[in-house]
Every structure is written in C-alpha cells, then in structure tokens.
Amino acid sequence: MEEIxxxxxxxxxxxxxxxxxxxxxxxxxxxxxxxxxxxxxxxPGLTRVGDAFETGALxxxxxxxxxxxxxxxxxxxxxxxxERKETIPYKGTxxxxxxxxxIHTIGKGIVATMMRVNGFKVIDLGVDVSxxxxxxxADKVEAIGLSGLLSLSTKSMEETIKKVxxxxxxxLIIIGGAAVDPALAKAFGVLYGADxxxxxxxxxxNIKQRRQ
Amino acid sequence: MTKLRIEGVLTESERERIHRSAVTLLEKLGFMCxxxxxxxxxxxxxxxxxxxxxKPKGARVVTFTEEIISDALNKAPxxxxxxxxxxxxxxxxxxxxxxxxxxxxxxxxxxxxxxxxRDAVLSxxxxxxxxxxxxxxxxxxxxxxxxxxxxxARMDEYEKYGLVGALMNAVPMLHCGKAQIRVFECxxxxxxxxxxxxxxxxxxxxxxxxxxxxxxxxVCFTSxxxxxxxxxxxxxxxxxxxxxGGLNAGVPFVIKPSGIIGASSPVTVAGSIVQGVAExxxxxxxxxxxxxxxxxxxxxxxxxxxxxTGGKGNCNPEALxxxxxxDSMAHYYSKPSLWFPGSINAVGVDSQAAWEHAETxxxxxxxxxxxxxxxxxxxxxxxGDYRQYLVDNEIIGTVKHIVKGINMNEExxxxxxMIDTGxxxxxANFLGSEHTRRLYxxxxxxxxxxTNTLTWDAWKAQGKKTLWDRAGERxxxxxxxxxxxxxxxLQQEIRGYLLQALEREGVKxxxxxxxxxxxxxxx
Numbered sequence: 001m002e003e004i005x006x007x008x009x010x011x012x013x014x015x016x017x018x019x020x021x022x023x024x025x026x027x028x029x030x031x032x033x034x035x036x037x038x039x040x041x042x043x044p045g046l047t048r049v050g051d052a053f054e055t056g057a058l059x060x061x062x063x064x065x066x067x068x069x070x071x072x073x074x075x076x077x078x079x080x081x082x083e084r085k086e087t088i089p090y091k092g093t094x095x096x097x098x099x100x101x102x103i104h105t106i107g108k109g110i111v112a113t114m115m116r117v118n119g120f121k122v123i124d125l126g127v128d129v130s131x132x133x134x135x136x137x138a139d140k141v142e143a144i145g146l147s148g149l150l151s152l153s154t155k156s157m158e159e160t161i162k163k164v165x166x167x168x169x170x171x172l173i174i175i176g177g178a179a180v181d182p183a184l185a186k187a188f189g190v191l192y193g194a195d196x197x198x199x200x201x202x203x204x205x206n207i208k209q210r211r212q
Numbered sequence: 213m214t215k216l217r218i219e220g221v222l223t224e225s226e227r228e229r230i231h232r233s234a235v236t237l238l239e240k241l242g243f244m245c246x247x248x249x250x251x252x253x254x255x256x257x258x259x260x261x262x263x264x265x266x267k268p269k270g271a272r273v274v275t276f277t278e279e280i281i282s283d284a285l286n287k288a289p290x291x292x293x294x295x296x297x298x299x300x301x302x303x304x305x306x307x308x309x310x311x312x313x314x315x316x317x318x319x320x321x322x323x324x325x326x327x328x329x330r331d332a333v334l335s336x337x338x339x340x341x342x343x344x345x346x347x348x349x350x351x352x353x354x355x356x357x358x359x360x361x362x363x364x365a366r367m368d369e370y371e372k373y374g375l376v377g378a379l380m381n382a383v384p385m386l387h388c389g390k391a392q393i394r395v396f397e398c399x400x401x402x403x404x405x406x407x408x409x410x411x412x413x414x415x416x417x418x419x420x421x422x423x424x425x426x427x428x429x430x431v432c433f434t435s436x437x438x439x440x441x442x443x444x445x446x447x448x449x450x451x452x453x454x455x456x457g458g459l460n461a462g463v464p465f466v467i468k469p470s471g472i473i474g475a476s477s478p479v480t481v482a483g484s485i486v487q488g489v490a491e492x493x494x495x496x497x498x499x500x501x502x503x504x505x506x507x508x509x510x511x512x513x514x515x516x517x518x519x520x521t522g523g524k525g526n527c528n529p530e531a532l533x534x535x536x537x538x539d540s541m542a543h544y545y546s547k548p549s550l551w552f553p554g555s556i557n558a559v560g561v562d563s564q565a566a567w568e569h570a571e572t573x574x575x576x577x578x579x580x581x582x583x584x585x586x587x588x589x590x591x592x593x594x595x596g597d598y599r600q601y602l603v604d605n606e607i608i609g610t611v612k613h614i615v616k617g618i619n620m621n622e623e624x625x626x627x628x629x630m631i632d633t634g635x636x637x638x639x640a641n642f643l644g645s646e647h648t649r650r651l652y653x654x655x656x657x658x659x660x661x662x663t664n665t666l667t668w669d670a671w672k673a674q675g676k677k678t679l680w681d682r683a684g685e686r687x688x689x690x691x692x693x694x695x696x697x698x699x700x701x702l703q704q705e706i707r708g709y710l711l712q713a714l715e716r717e718g719v720k721x722x723x724x725x726x727x728x729x730x731x732x733x734x735x
Contacts (some may be wrong), residue, residue, distance in 0.1 A: 101442075106517075128267060178592075182496075196522045
C-alpha cells in the first residue's frame with residue numbers, strides 16, 4: 001500500500017501526469033482512503049518539487065509538469081470523494097486570469113502552476129477575462145490573481161477590482177505582470193506579486209492574517 | 213557603410229531551410245488575426261481566411277501560399293529613410309548597411325539625485341528626451357512614453373481628458389529633434405489620431421509625412437502567430453488597431469516577432485527563428501496588400517524564458533543567438549532589420565549592466581543590424597537610469613568605431629611617410645606628423661570623460677570615482693548646458709495642437725496651463 005504512495009510521490013516529482021493519474025487510481029482501487037492519497041502521495045511529492053525548485057535542482061518545465069499532475073490527481077480524488085463531506089485540505093482556493101483585453105497566457109500559467117504546486121486549488125479562468133467572469137467565481141475563492149502584460153490592462157484590473165472588492169471584501173486580490181508595480185497595487189488597494197515564485201507565499205500569509 | 217561583420221550564424225542552405233519551414237508553418241497552421249481591415253487585406257492578397265472563432269472575439273485563422281509570401285517580399289522595399297523631426301539631425305537610412313542606435317524607456321526610474329527607484333513622471337520624460345538629444349551616438353528617440361509618465365498615464369484626470377495619446381507623443385518632440393520610433397499604446401482612436409497628427413506636424417503635413425516619415429511604429433505579436441486588436445467596441449485598442457491606423461497614415465512599421473524561447477516559441481533557437489520569420493512574413497503580406505511598396509523593418513522582440521523566475525531574458529546567450537538568426541534572415545530577404553533587446557537583465561547600474569549592454573551592442577552591430585534599441589534600459593525594461601544612457605552612449609561610440617572596420621583607402625598605408633620617418637631607435641615617431649594630425653580624429657576612437665584612463669594615483673586623487681559616479685556628473689552637466697535645436701515654430705505648432713486637444717476635452721484656463729507647464733524644461 002505504502003509502495004504505491006511512494007511511487008506516486010516519485011511520479012509527482014518527475015512531473016509525470018499520466019503515471020500519477022494511474023497510480024492515484026490504483027491506490028484508490030487498492031482501498032487507500034482518498035485523502036490519504038493526497039496526504040501521503042501527492043503532497044509529499046509536491047513538497048519535494050518545491051524544495052528542488054528552491055535549490056535549483058528543478059526548473060520551470062518540471063514544475064509545470066508537476067502542476068499538471070497535481071491538477072489531474074486532485075480531480076481524481078475529488079471524484080472519489082463524491083458526496084462525502086471530506087474535501088482535499090488545500091491551503092485555499094485561488095482564481096487567476098489575464099484580465100479583459102489581455103490575451104497573454106504564459107505568466108498567468110506560471111503563477112497558476114506555482115500556486116498548485118504549493119498546495120492551492122486553482123481555478124484558471126484563462127485569458128481576456130472580464131470583470132463579470134471574476135465576479136462569478138469570487139464566492140468560491142479566498143484569493144484572485146489578476147495578470148496583465150500590456151499597460152492598458154491596468155484599466156481592466158481597476159474595473160475588476162471595483163467590481164469584486166465591494167461585494168467580496170474578504171477575497172484577497174493580487175496583481176502581477178509587466179504592466180503593474182507596487183505603487184499601482186497600493187493605489188488599487190490590493191496585493192502585488194513581483195514574480196510567480198513569490199505569489200504562493202504572499203497569498204498564503206495574507207489568507208492566514210485574514211483568518212486570524 | 214560599416215565593414216566588420218559576423219559570418220556564419222546561419223549558412224545559405226540553413227537560411228533556405230528556415231524560410232521553407234516558415235512558409236510551411238503559414239501554409240499548414242496559419243496566422244491568427246481579428247482586425248476586420250487586416251483580415252480583408254489578407255483576402256485581397258489571396259489568403260484563405262477561416263471562420264470566426266469564439267475567442268478572441270472576431271479572430272480568424274489565415275493561411276498562406278508560397279506565391280503570396282514571395283509576392284509580398286518582392287513588393288516590400290529593401291531600403292527607406294526615416295527623417296529627424298528637426299533640421300540638422302541625422303537621417304536614418306534603413307537598409308543602407310549603417311548601424312544606428314536608439315533608446316528605450318521603463319516603468320520606473322532610478323532617481324539620479326536620491327539613488328532610489330521610483331515611478332517615472334512626465335518631467336522625467338522631458339529630461340530623458342533632452343539627454344537623448346544631447347548624446348551623439350543615439351540616432352533615434354524611442355521614449356516609450358506611456359511608461360515614462362505615470363502621473364499622466366495613471367491619473368484619472370488625464371485619462372478623462374483623453375490626452376495621454378497627445379502628450380505621450382508631443383513631449384519627446386519638444387525636447388529631442390531626432391527621428392522617432394515608438395510603441396503606440398493608445399486606448400482610443402482619438403489618441404491614435406492625436407499621435408499621427410503630431411507626427412504629421414513634424415513632417416510638414418500629412419502628405420509630407422508619407423513622403424518623408426519622421427516616425428516609425430513598432431508592432432508586436434501575441435506569439436505564437438497572433439496579431440490581435442480590440443475585442444469589443446469601447447475596449448482599448450490593440451496591436452492590430454495600431455498597425456491599421458498607422459499604416460493608413462503612411463507610418464513605416466517595425467514588425468517585431470515576440471516569441472520567448474521555451475514559452476511562446478519552441479525551446480530550440482532554430483524553431484524560434486522559424487516562428488519569428490513566419491510572424492513577420494504574415495504581417496508583411498497584409499501590409500503589402502494594403503499599400504504595395506510600404507516600408508517595413510524586420511524587427512525583433514524575442515527573448516528566452518528564465519526557467520527559475522519565469523521572466524523574459526532578452527540578452528541571455530540563446531536569446532542573442534535568436535536575435536542573430538532573425539537578423540540573418542532579414543539579410544536573406546534583403547530587408548532592413550532592428551533589434552529590440554528591450555533591456556538587459558541587470559536591474560541597476562552595475563558591472564552586469566555595462567557588460568550586458570556592451571555584448572548586445574557589439575553583437576548586433578557585427579551582425580549588421582540596422583537599428584539597435586534598448587539604451588538606458590535595465591531590468592527587462594522595468595527600470596531606467598539616466599546614467600545608463602551616458603554609459604551606453606560611450607559603449608556605442610566604441611562599437612560604431614569597431615564595426616567601421618579597418619580603413620584601407622589611399623592614405624591608410626603611408627609608405628612614403630614611414631620611410632621618411634625612419635627608425636624608433638633613432639628617435640623617430642609619428643606624433644608630430646601632419647598625417648597624424650589630419651587623420652587621428654577618424655582613425656582613433658575618442659573617449660569622453662566617462663572612460664577612465666587615469667593612473668591609480670591620479671584616480672585616487674580625484675576621489676576614486678566609479679564609472680557611474682562620472683556618468684551621473686556628466687548627465688547633470690549635459691542637462692545644464694544642452695539646448696535641443698527644435699525650431700520655435702515647430703514647438704509652437706506642437707503646443708498649439710496640445711491646447712486644441714485640451715479644449716476639445718473641455719479643459720481650459722488654469723487647468724490647461726497646469727498641464728501645459730509640464731511640457732516645459734524647468735532645469
């Protein structure tokens with residue numbers, strides 16, 4: 001039983017989505033509790049990925065692979081939990097999208113991966129996301145990330161913040177991308193992510209503060 | 213005409229292979245665009261334009277044939293001239309074999325007085341333009357105005373007045389007489405019109421601008437292979453809209469592939485070159501269908517992904533190879549070329565900043581790139597520093613000297629003089645000769661006070677000033693004494709246009725004066 005979970009850890013570390021899916025299903029079939037698959041299989045694997053990335057042993061391509069594997073395994077476990085009251089103990093749920101008028105996807109995708117690998121459930125809304133689309137998911141998340149490359153996307157960010165914040169004041173909003181800087185984030189009254197790697201820490205710390 | 217060149221980045225057969233691959237990519241995958249006018253141009257050129265897809269709104273996939281691409285390549289000129297906005301400044305002869313340099317801008321600025329990084333404001337743009345005007349090795353002014361004017365671009369009152377477009381173009385023209393190469397990040401048609409009208413003023417009218425353009429616009433892609441404009445009425449304009457608007461005003465275009473190795477283009481340099489070439493060729497087809505023979509430049513805004521931070525690196529070794537490859541393809545097609553390494557990785561003025569700029573400038577010039585832009589920029593275009601302008605100007609001076617190569621004209625080998633002069637052991641030398649006096653200014657690079665050639669003791673006695681200390685001092689000196697030579701009449705016309713724009717938006721009296729005051733030099 002433990003061997004399967006060890007193998008799942010390894011396949012997560014290798015960023016092997018197909019193998020991770022297979023091992024997660026095999027673990028469930030062998031009678032392992034869904035949440036144990038997460039706690040003893042996926043999570044330790046992702047922790048190793050995060051540590052290796054920190055020390056420069058792994059790079060973004062491996063991280064993206066691990067993020068994809070985490071998403072796939074998370075879906076399998078969600079399915080297995082079905083109607084049960086238990087849920088995967090994510091650090092939080094995080095929605096992200098490139099704001100309306102901006103169709104750049106790479107930076108947004110890297111942040112989504114970082115969040116996923118660091119234990120967040122991620123709702124990736126894609127690119128050219130309208131304020132209304134962010135508003136629609138605001139009641140399901142602890143934090144929202146607004147990504148923008150073009151300087152003109154700052155207007156869309158402002159519109160989104162004005163739409164979401166009054167209705168969901170407890171939802172954290174973090175902005176990032178080439179279009180923005182700390183001064184703009186301060187002016188908007190939101191958090192600023194200087195790079196993808198810092199996003200999970202900033203969101204996690206601020207979620208903890210809000211919960212206290 | 214420069215002489216020293218890198219050879220062999222790509223062989224002739226490799227360039228043919230890249231061309232064929234780019235054509236195949238455009239035949240089999242195609243190019244995505246959502247601008248109705250540009251899509252119609254593709255149809256007119258004979259391209260297949262597919263059905264509208266769901267998102268981005270209005271986008272369609274366009275596919276090409278080799279004949280269509282060859283026809284567009286044949287129509288596009290190999291040379292054209294970009295003119296300065298004021299008499300007495302340098303013309304830029306794209307495709308002539310000369311190498312030229314221009315600046316970039318940034319979100320933030322290292323304050324020359326406090327040493328702190330801060331948001332740039334309109335007065336910095338005035339200052340920066342005057343420095344660019346003063347520095348002899350910069351041939352054009354980019355400005356990157358939307359970045360340099362946080363107090364304009366980000367203050368509601370200016371946005372409400374719809375003045376960002378007018379101010380962003382007017383201010384550099386009031387303080388720098390050099391030719392202009394810009395990114396037009398305008399939100400609205402009115403802002404775009406303001407920019408184009410201001411350029412027409414500098415050329416002496418709209419028709420005069422078409423004949424003798426004083427500015428060029430750079431257009432980027434959403435790589436891979438997408439040129440997207442506004443997606444909804446009322447939304448901000450996008451790259452395709454700026455291309456369409458500028459083209460109809462006769463603005464030359466720099467077409468800049470924007471792939472990032474390992475992210476928005478393949479991880480291999482060759483694959484990224486193919487993608488970049490395909491992006492240029494596709495856009496070239498539309499431009500030549502709209503205005504046959506319209507001047508274009510093979511640009512470059514590519515880079516590589518930092519596999520740790522996820523940031524873009526413009527001057528990493530693999531990115532430099534990509535730039536070299538794209539430039540090699542411009543030569544293959546006999547078209548002018550421009551590098552926009554954007555900025556370097558170093559975030560502040562230090563040894564890395566000098567090294568990265570020097571490496572980029574030298575490689576670009578040795579490759580025969582017509583125009584290299586990025587001077588003054590740091591941290592991938594996120595920060596700027598006037599001291600970097602000064603240092604870049606110095607580096608470019610050396611590079612321009614090197615790539616001229618070795619003079620081999622009649623008087624380059626003065627055999628008679630050498631025989632007359634005789635032997636060193638007998639006290640002979642050339643320092644006092646008329647030959648030396650006459651030619652040293654062209655044969656030898658003349659450093660400015662920036663480059664340190666002092667002895668250790670002399671340097672110590674002068675306070676051990678670093679390169680950056682000296683650059684700061686020199687920047688202050690230049691700003692004190694330099695006066696751009698922009699004709700008074702032109703300045704009045706530009707300010708007159710701004711005032712009209714203010715009136716159009718209902719801004720009068722003290723409010724209008726306060727805004728206009730910001731366009732003046734107060735140093």
